Amino acid sequence: xxxxxxxxxxxxxxxxxxxxxxxxxxxxxxxxxxxxxxxxxxxxxxxxxxxxxxxxxxxxxxxxxxxxxxxxxxxxxxxxxxxxxxxxxxxxxxxxxxxxxxxxxxxxxxxxxxxxxxxxxxxxxxxxxxxxxxxxxxxxxxxxxxxxxxxxxxxxxxxxxxxxxxxxxxxxxxxxxxxxxxxxxxxxxxxxxxxxxxxxxxxxxxxxxxxxxxxxxxxxxxxxxxxxxxxxxxxxxxxxxxxxxxxxxxxxxxxxxxxxxxxxxxxxxxxxxxxxxxxxxxxxxxxxxxxxxxxxxxxxxxxxxxxxxxxxxxxxxxxxxxxxxxxxxxxxxxxxxxxxxxxxxxxxxxxxxxxxxxx
Ligand SMILES: [Mg+2]
Numbered sequence: 001x002x003x004x005x006x007x008x009x010x011x012x013x014x015x016x017x018x019x020x021x022x023x024x025x026x027x028x029x030x031x032x033x034x035x036x037x038x039x040x041x042x043x044x045x046x047x048x049x050x051x052x053x054x055x056x057x058x059x060x061x062x063x064x065x066x067x068x069x070x071x072x073x074x075x076x077x078x079x080x081x082x083x084x085x086x087x088x089x090x091x092x093x094x095x096x097x098x099x100x101x102x103x104x105x106x107x108x109x110x111x112x113x114x115x116x117x118x119x120x121x122x123x124x125x126x127x128x129x130x131x132x133x134x135x136x137x138x139x140x141x142x143x144x145x146x147x148x149x150x151x152x153x154x155x156x157x158x159x160x161x162x163x164x165x166x167x168x169x170x171x172x173x174x175x176x177x178x179x180x181x182x183x184x185x186x187x188x189x190x191x192x193x194x195x196x197x198x199x200x201x202x203x204x205x206x207x208x209x210x211x212x213x214x215x216x217x218x219x220x221x222x223x224x225x226x227x228x229x230x231x232x233x234x235x236x237x238x239x240x241x242x243x244x245x246x247x248x249x250x251x252x253x254x255x256x257x258x259x260x261x262x263x264x265x266x267x268x269x270x271x272x273x274x275x276x277x278x279x280x281x282x283x284x285x286x287x288x289x290x291x292x293x294x295x296x297x298x299x300x301x302x303x304x305x306x307x308x309x310x311x312x313x314x315x316x317x318x319x320x321x322x323x324x325x326x327x328x329x330x331x332x333x334x335x336x337x338x339x340x341x342x343x344x345x346x347x348x349x350x351x352x353x354x355x356x357x358x359x
Pocket of ligand 1: 299
């Protein structure tokens with residue numbers, strides 16, 4: 001197959017601040033695989049979970065190095081390429097995995113969710129993200145989301161460097177805004193919070209009961225992820241009994257092995273394609289989560305409609321969709337999942353169902 005790697009900028013309409021810092025713009029990579037007149041596309045880009053970080057430049061170098069091997073083989077059967085994929089870091093593998101899935105779906109003439117037999121009628125509303133900031137800035141961001149979509153599910157970032165008082169003030173302000181919205185529009189809002197590992201054990205313990213009393217439905221990654229798997233599990237285990245709402249692992253859960261390891265201590269996991277290394281692992285994770293009684297959150301980094309269109313193929317398996325990054329871009333070169341009310345729907349076009357502006 002013919003391979004092409006290029007770079008493209010992604011600029012946020014509203015910069016996003018979380019406990020680890022603020023992102024206004026990123027550069028991502030587009031991998032195109034062409035064979036038999038079909039072009040499959042995949043995306044990757046750098047990201048940081050606190051304990052592991054990948055830079056876009058390093059991912060470009062990693063992919064450049066594997067292009068000759070890819071060019072010497074055909075894109076099917078997928079299984080024959082697995083040994084090659086296993087040599088790559090998760091985000092580099094994601095680009096290749098997505099391009100192969102896109103090619104494969106187009107070859108079959110179907111979107112992947114349909115190939116997998118999933119029910120698009122099972123898709124539930126996506127959440128939209130409110131980053132850290134002053135109370136006024138966070139409420140202004142919420143109003144801006146409401147101009148774009150119904151946004152009945154809100155994910156509020158916590159773990160503010162300004163401390164727990166600021167976190168509490170943000171929760172109170174957003175909970176009150178949701179209550180006002182319910183009175184004026186008759187729509188009950190769901191408030192989720194994501195500390196992005198920004199709390200200590202003591203802080204998390206003091207917050208969980210309080211958050212529950214404020215009506216928060218879910219808390220994501222209260223404590224920093226740890227490289228040692230046993231210590232990482234122990235951190236979730238230490239919170240499990242104190243946590244009256246759904247406890248979800250994000251930065252700690254990259255792949256199926258992490259999911260199985262964390263399953264006894266959490267209510268759900270946040271699957272992201274850049275962590276899992278693409279759709280093959282993500283589908284396994286989503287299926288296994290269902291069997292183990294865990295809820296699936298499906299999240300994103302600063303990703304375009306290509307990565308989110310790929311993730312959207314899994315939406316029928318997801319309890320907490322959180323694919324909003326492409327809704328906050330001013331220069332997305334792709335169009336993918338369509339928004340119907342506050343539900344995202346995977347494209348109906350074959351493969352990933354994503355269109356490139358270049359055609
Ligand atoms: Mg998260």
